[in-house]
Amino acid sequence: MGTIAAFDEIMGGLDAAAPRPELAALQRWLDHTPDTELRRRQQSAEATFRQLGITFAVYGESDAAERIIPFDIVPRVFLHDEWARLSEGLVQRVEAINAFLDDIYGERKILRDGILPPDLIFGNPQFRPEIAGMRPPHGVWAHICGIDLVRTGPDDFFVLEDNARTPSGVSYMLENREAMLRLCPELFRQFRVAAVDSYPDRLLATMKSVAPHGVGEPTCVVLTPGHYNSAYYEHSFLADSMGVELVEAADLVVDDDIVWMRTIAGRVKVDVIYRRVDDDFLDPLVFRPDSMLGVPGLIAAYAAGNVAILNAPGNGIADDKAIYSYMPDIVRYYSGAEPKLRNVDTWRCREPESLAYVLDHLSELVVKLVDGSGGYGMLVGPTATRAQIEHFRAALIAEPHRYIAQPTLALSTVPTLVESGVAPRHVDFRPFVLTGRNGVEVTPGGLTRVALREGSLVVNSSQGGGTKDSFVLMPPEPDSWVQTQTQTQMSQIQMQGDR
Amino acid sequence: MRIAIEHQIVHRPTLRGKAVVQMLRLTPDNSDDQTVVHWRIDVDCDARMRSGRDGFGNAVTMLYIEEPVEAVTITATGDVLTSDAHGIVRGSNETLPPALYLRGTAATPASEAVTAFAAEAVRHCDGPLAMLHGLNAAIHRRFANDGKAAAELLSVEEAGPCDLAHLFCTGARSLGLPARFVSGFVAGEHDARPHCWAEAYVAEIGWVGFDPAIGLSPTDTHVRVAAALDAAGAAPVAGEAWGDLVPLTGETQ
Missing domain, CATH: 3.10.620.30 (C8orf32 fold)
Incomplete structure (x- = not known):
């Protein structure tokens, strides 16, 4: 296994002798806190997660139906100005995603202007003709985006994937922060960390802002496929923290093109649905007829403008891996400016020249299935065995259109508590971006995933990755008497603890 | 040609004991060579109907029956004037290329x-x-x-x-x-x-x-x-x- 020279987020460059000045305090904290103490705190956090039931299911492992994602006690820190620049890029990207979806299911100007090859859209199963011509209330399509990023330098962020369907992981952002506030309060005295605990309120405000026209006080619900879903904890957590009902398809009924929720007190009209079920399972009359998870008539209610669905049906065309390589053109087209966030160079194996290059450089590249996710069906060239490489070579030659390839990036590292002590491990990042009627906002935090195995670049939880808290620093305090948000949070935690 | 149509469908809901929600595509559209003189859809029970369009641009009728039924008879009746265009479709409602x-x-x-x-x-x-x-x-x-x-x-x-x-x-x-x-x-x-x-x-x-x-x-x-x-x-x-x-x-x- 090769090791890749990478940017360390605390130490800076590979050969740096001292930590980056803004993060010296974190290094000092690491130096002064014994590993045994870090380990004790980490175990305490994981015990809480297990109690809460923050588990996920690994597909294909019957014995591990209830596993928790390992939590790492060492936070990852974004400086204020780094974050400000990253946020600008995220806002631009998510605005472009929304504009693209509104266009591609509407006028399709981007095709007329020759920016994208039409067969890329019309031949793509993620483009759903069933909802062509329908427009979500207020023209917002991708209300909740989880943009997966990797970092190779202080301001060098690359988008790996735009998740514009039903991105999960936000409950980890919130639970990890709670754990850190409880277990490492001293860090929040050292650093002015932006609060993330308002996320459920912001999400609810986003939902209410896109309610159909003329609805005074909208009724919002979270629609889950049920408790067998790997993200069920998150569905119930979000519904609970927003104070809205968690419903399954059987709880909803459509009548007269209006969505109703069955309650013991009778029917309640539903205006906004945060759905965590895939398009295929939304409405058996329009999508899969065999779907028991669906609500018959939901799309008719949506087409009539009587309900908002978050995220909108049909969004898969915006975050499809085949579309990904065109995202810089899409951002340029709709924003009229250069993309502030870069894409990873991508070879489309369906193009013969690219395929030839990829086959010649398999040991340097990451090869991915166009329609895969969760780290399944993926080759990481530099760390792969000969047999794995040959297996992929055969697969590529047989079905080149199913694959893309990217250079292996030197993912940044963050100190992480492992068996041998604290050591650098590669990380990625998923910030959560909300889009409502009044525009786009970036939650100051996110989900940092860490590859716990030395040298590994695969951070997916299904492949043995863990998570960390992600600190976003606020600008230096203007007045000493201003109570910071983190102090507010901590006193709340204290009070909760006292109860 | 003037074509009179009376078409009956007996729909038996697969989910017994539940309200019926169905989507019907039973209404012809006007085009250059097809004029719908009159058209109606009737059902033999207490129902609400709403008209709309699907993603392909077809006219759809949503049928909502609150009380569970064993079967519902849907009848589409109407008169349509047509002219021969050698199969060429002109003036149809197109939403997709x-x-x-x-x-x-x-x-x-x-x-x-x-x-x-x-x-x-x-x-x-x-x-x-x-x-x-x-x-x-x-x-x-x-x-x-x-x-x-x-x-x-x-x-x-x-x-x-x-x-x-x-x-x-x-x-x-x-x-x-x-x-x-x-x-x-x-x-x-x-x-x-x-x-x-x-x-x-x-x-x-x-x-x-x-x-x-x-x-x-x-x-x-x-x-x-x-x-x-x-x-x-x-x-x-x-x-x-x-x-x-x-x-x-x-x-x-």
């Missing part, structure tokens, strides 16, 4: 057997229109009276009434020509019956109808109701296979 209709579906998957059949059928044809007529005629000749042969080609147990149209769509797409499934009615000597055929897109002409059941293009006997990638997308009752419709009778007044 022809390029979309090149994709296969579960009911119309690309297959080597169909591709080979289509290639053979158009071997001596020059230009897309001639190829489509060649394909249509070949399907009619080979399969119109031999469901078994069609089932064999499609590797299914039994070929249903919409499989000729499916076969046409798959074949045309394999030739690089956009094609879609059409559901509607066809006037016979005494009555108008539900029927299905196909349409293919020819540059500079537009959408052209092909009816493999007769081996010709539709005429003024055909009333066009809905078009989609396959039978499921154009089904008169969403989620119900064509053959399940009971009874398939219509009476001319």
Whole structure:
């Protein structure tokens, strides 16, 4: 296994002798806190997660139906100005995603202007003709985006994937922060960390802002496929923290093109649905007829403008891996400016020249299935065995259109508590971006995933990755008497603890 | 031609004891060669109906029945004026570009057997229109009276009434020509019956109808109701296979 020279987020460059000045305090904290103490705190956090039931299911492992994602006690820190620049890029990207979806299911100007090859859209199963011509209330399509990023330098962020369907992981952002506030309060005295605990309120405000026209006080619900879903904890957590009902398809009924929720007190009209079920399972009359998870008539209610669905049906065309390589053109087209966030160079194996290059450089590249996710069906060239490489070579030659390839990036590292002590491990990042009627906002935090195995670049939880808290620093305090948000949070935690 | 249609469907909800929510595609649209003089949909129980459009631009009627029912009889009645346009469709409501209709579906998957059949059928044809007529005629000749042969080609147990149209769509797409499934009615000597055929897109002409059941293009006997990638997308009752419709009778007044 090769090791890749990478940017360390605390130490800076590979050969740096001292930590980056803004993060010296974190290094000092690491130096002064014994590993045994870090380990004790980490175990305490994981015990809480297990109690809460923050588990996920690994597909294909019957014995591990209830596993928790390992939590790492060492936070990852974004400086204020780094974050400000990253946020600008995220806002631009998510605005472009929304504009693209509104266009591609509407006028399709981007095709007329020759920016994208039409067969890329019309031949793509993620483009759903069933909802062509329908427009979500207020023209917002991708209300909740989880943009997966990797970092190779202080301001060098690359988008790996735009998740514009039903991105999960936000409950980890919130639970990890709670754990850190409880277990490492001293860090929040050292650093002015932006609060993330308002996320459920912001999400609810986003939902209410896109309610159909003329609805005074909208009724919002979270629609889950049920408790067998790997993200069920998150569905119930979000519904609970927003104070809205968690419903399954059987709880909803459509009548007269209006969505109703069955309650013991009778029917309640539903205006906004945060759905965590895939398009295929939304409405058996329009999508899969065999779907028991669906609500018959939901799309008719949506087409009539009587309900908002978050995220909108049909969004898969915006975050499809085949579309990904065109995202810089899409951002340029709709924003009229250069993309502030870069894409990873991508070879489309369906193009013969690219395929030839990829086959010649398999040991340097990451090869991915166009329609895969969760780290399944993926080759990481530099760390792969000969047999794995040959297996992929055969697969590529047989079905080149199913694959893309990217250079292996030197993912940044963050100190992480492992068996041998604290050591650098590669990380990625998923910030959560909300889009409502009044525009786009970036939650100051996110989900940092860490590859716990030395040298590994695969951070997916299904492949043995863990998570960390992600600190976003606020600008230096203007007045000493201003109570910071983190102090507010901590006193709340204290009070909760006292109860 | 003035075509009087009275079409009855008995729908038996699969979920017993529940409110009925159904999507119907039973209303023809006006086009340059088709004028709906009057049209109505009736049901034999207490129901609410809402009209709208699906993603393909077809007129749909949402049917809501609050009280659970064993069966509901849906009757579509109306008069439609048609003129013969040699199969050319003009003034139809289009929401999607022809390029979309090149994709296969579960009911119309690309297959080597169909591709080979289509290639053979158009071997001596020059230009897309001639190829489509060649394909249509070949399907009619080979399969119109031999469901078994069609089932064999499609590797299914039994070929249903919409499989000729499916076969046409798959074949045309394999030739690089956009094609879609059409559901509607066809006037016979005494009555108008539900029927299905196909349409293919020819540059500079537009959408052209092909009816493999007769081996010709539709005429003024055909009333066009809905078009989609396959039978499921154009089904008169969403989620119900064509053959399940009971009874398939219509009476001319």
